[in-house]
Amino acid sequence: MKVDIFYGGESPEHEVSILTALHTAKHVSREHSVRLCYISQEGILYKSRLFGRLSKYEFYRKARGKTGSINIFNSAIENWYVTKVGGGSKAVLNLCHGGAGEGGGLAGMCETFNIPITSCGSIAAQTLQSKSRTREILKQNGYAQPSWVVASSKQEFAKEMLGDLDFPLIVKPDTLGSSIGISVVHNDEDLQKAITLASLLDERILIEEFIEGCEEINCACFLYGDAYIISGIEVIKKSGEMLDFGDKYLDQGSGFIKKQGGKKSEQEHRLEKEIKEFTQKAYELFGCSGVVRADFLIKGDTIYLNEMNTVPGFMAYHLFQKIGLPYTTLIDMVLAESLDKNTKKRSTGPLKAFKSDVLEKNRTLAFTKSKKRV
Numbered sequence: 001m002k003v004d005i006f007y008g009g010e011s012p013e014h015e016v017s018i019l020t021a022l023h024t025a026k027h028v029s030r031e032h033s034v035r036l037c038y039i040s041q042e043g044i045l046y047k048s049r050l051f052g053r054l055s056k057y058e059f060y061r062k063a064r065g066k067t068g069s070i071n072i073f074n075s076a077i078e079n080w081y082v083t084k085v086g087g088g089s090k091a092v093l094n095l096c097h098g099g100a101g102e103g104g105g106l107a108g109m110c111e112t113f114n115i116p117i118t119s120c121g122s123i124a125a126q127t128l129q130s131k132s133r134t135r136e137i138l139k140q141n142g143y144a145q146p147s148w149v150v151a152s153s154k155q156e157f158a159k160e161m162l163g164d165l166d167f168p169l170i171v172k173p174d175t176l177g178s179s180i181g182i183s184v185v186h187n188d189e190d191l192q193k194a195i196t197l198a199s200l201l202d203e204r205i206l207i208e209e210f211i212e213g214c215e216e217i218n219c220a221c222f223l224y225g226d227a228y229i230i231s232g233i234e235v236i237k238k239s240g241e242m243l244d245f246g247d248k249y250l251d252q253g254s255g256f257i258k259k260q261g262g263k264k265s266e267q268e269h270r271l272e273k274e275i276k277e278f279t280q281k282a283y284e285l286f287g288c289s290g291v292v293r294a295d296f297l298i299k300g301d302t303i304y305l306n307e308m309n310t311v312p313g314f315m316a317y318h319l320f321q322k323i324g325l326p327y328t329t330l331i332d333m334v335l336a337e338s339l340d341k342n343t344k345k346r347s348t349g350p351l352k353a354f355k356s357d358v359l360e361k362n363r364t365l366a367f368t369k370s371k372k373r374v
Contacts, residue, residue, distance in 0.1 A: 232322025
């Protein structure tokens, strides 16, 4: 299969996306033909074959600062041409963290041109990109959620907007991941600073109850045929009050790089079963596709589903390795599912099943009688 790996983009999570894409590309089966499709932070689309110029660290240093308009729709048309006319199957492996890649823009483009994509569809992606909207839907469906309010970067913040919320609080940009722009605050002065920081990154800001002393647990899921493949769970080690960007990607002793293991107690087995059930139900609730990672906060007997990451770092491969699923097999299964889903949608979609005679009955509204040329 011909596979285009899309990554980068204008999101602050840009560099993490580069790492995810190049690391994942090394594990794609040799049966597939891989092309790297990198979107710079300035909006330029670059393409190369695997192990070409986009596989070199030096390229990304030189690419910064160049300006131009993104050529993403031209690429989509090219993909459509190759798939329809060239006789080869092609899919988009979406590894863009944040921005249009994770927020539904890339998925919408692929839906327009009937190109299989490995991530959530545009509606689910757009919904889950918003932390506040995700909270609303989860709460409506019985999931425990911390108390929260939403502020706007365009509106001057007043403490009265907090309602019953009290310190400590956590302040987040509504649509970013990788813990970028997130602050834990304990007083009015820190709150104002945190809101200012988040306002630089997003138009909407989430201010919510901070769950002190909670345990953070991750679990991932994807749909393959009629089966939900649910990963093992991971208890996150963090260095401070919250898991920040440094813990996730820079600190060798915590977060993403070092994963905890060891024998589980009976209580841990029960918790793992509950976490997996919550993960699958939330995946179904939002109509997800591809690999999605669910992040939980555990405090006492309460399990909070904190958020759903529709393009998780490194495809959450380490979580699937816990159930014996190799990285390459994970990629193969996700690609195969994207093709299967796209084929079913095109052959049985509701729009194709609907027929109407509205054009015939109302033809005089739009059409004129043809006139003979003199």
